[in-house]
Amino acid sequence: MRNLIFSVVLITSVFAQNYELPKLNYPFNALEPYIDEATMRVHYEKHHQTYINNLNKALQGNENANLPLEEILKNVSKYSDAVRNNGGGHYNHTLFWEILTPQKNTQPSAHLKNAVEKQFGSLDSLKSLINQKGLSQFGSGWVWLIVNADKKLEVISTPNQDNPLMDVVKVNGTPILGIDVWEHAYYLKYQNKRNEYLQNIWNVINWEEVSRKYEKVVPKSIFDDWVAIKEFHKVMASTFHPAEEGNLEPIKMRSQELLDKAKNLKTAPIPGELKSKVNLNTIDKLIKDCEKVHKLVKSKAKDADIINALNQAHDTFHQIIGECRH
Numbered sequence: 077m078r079n080l081i082f083s084v085v086l087i088t089s090v091f092a093q094n095y096e097l098p099k100l101n102y103p104f105n106a107l108e109p110y111i112d113e114a115t116m117r118v119h120y121e122k123h124h125q126t127y128i129n130n131l132n133k134a135l136q137g138n139e140n141a142n143l144p145l146e147e148i149l150k151n152v153s154k155y156s157d158a159v160r161n162n163g164g165g166h167y168n169h170t171l172f173w174e175i176l177t178p179q180k181n182t183q184p185s186a187h188l189k190n191a192v193e194k195q196f197g198s199l200d201s202l203k204s205l206i207n208q209k210g211l212s213q214f215g216s217g218w219v220w221l222i223v224n225a226d227k228k229l230e231v232i233s234t235p236n237q238d239n240p241l242m243d244v245v246k247v248n249g250t251p252i253l254g255i256d257v258w259e260h261a262y263y264l265k266y267q268n269k270r271n272e273y274l275q276n277i278w279n280v281i282n283w284e285e286v287s288r289k290y291e292k293v294v295p296k297s298i299f300d301d302w303v304a305i306k307e308f309h310k311v312m313a314s315t316f317h318p319a320e321e322g323n324l325e326p327i328k329m330r331s332q333e334l335l336d337k338a339k340n341l342k343t344a345p346i347p348g349e350l351k352s353k354v355n356l357n358t359i360d361k362l363i364k365d366c367e368k369v370h371k372l373v374k375s376k377a378k379d380a381d382i383i384n385a386l387n388q389a390h391d392t393f394h395q396i397i398g399e400c401r402h
């Protein structure tokens with residue numbers, strides 16, 4: 077009998093994942109006056125803790141309990157409503173605390189800012205779109221900025237504690253910013269004025285953290301910071317690809333420009349993080365390769381010879397890109 081009890085205890089403890097409240101990186105009063113101390117305290121210590129307690133209970137004895145929470149949420153239709161509501165509650169609030177900060181005027185990274193401007197026009201238009209969605213979410217829920225399957229930004233809202241990872245919501249993606257529009261998030265200070273809460277929350281959004289989350293899903297390309305390689309790539313792409321298809325006109329017109337852009341790689345600054353990775357000998361080799369292409373073009377060499385030389389330059393260019401990625 078004792079053995080049986082011992083085995084039951086052992087089995088349930090193997091299957092029980094014990095979620096705990098994540099550490100809050102700032103005091104409860106740090107987001108004043110935009111989010112008040114009393115709301116923060118109750119929201120974190122009571123509401124979030126309750127989701128965690130109920131999630132631990134709901135997963136007890138479940139054979140998938142030890143999977144990462146994200147994995148559980150991605151297949152949440154196979155679990156109980158208690159796992160959906162409380163797993164969502166734990167995940168959503170954890171993200172919420174992370175994307176808030178008492179630090180003033182944090183800014184999105186250049187990479188995120190570019191994507192925002194490309195898709196929404198400006199950061200301000202993105203904010204009003206999020207506020208609009210948050211306002212029109214009927215009852216309790218969340219408004220999200222996500223990276224969707226096409227790696228594009230998208231603003232969506234979900235009811236209750238659902239989130240964009242779940243297989244039960246219409247639009248899936250990776251959330252990089254989430255705003256809680258449950259009344260418990262704002263009622264003590266703002267009562268029914270959700271609009272005012274949404275206007276004010278932008279004062280405490282941690283854009284650095286949102287950018288980190290974005291760049292995990294859409295990593296920065298080396299082209300973003302290294303202007304000289306971006307310019308070289310433009311000329312290489314518009315001369316090499318036509319040549320591959322038998323059209324040598326572009327390279328014949330632009331071999332001098334290709335050579336200049338290659339030389340520029342040596343003289344223009346290489347961004348700090350790439351400096352240690354790029355082998356300067358490879359840049360020298362690229363310059364030599366481009367010199368060869370240019371000489372052949374000038375001396376009106378056979379097309380086949382020009383193509384071979386251009387191929388070589390293209391390979392060397394990819395060697396540089398490869399070095400950057402390691």
Ligand SMILES: [Fe+2]
Nearest residue numbers: 123256258261
């Ligand atoms: Fe909440």
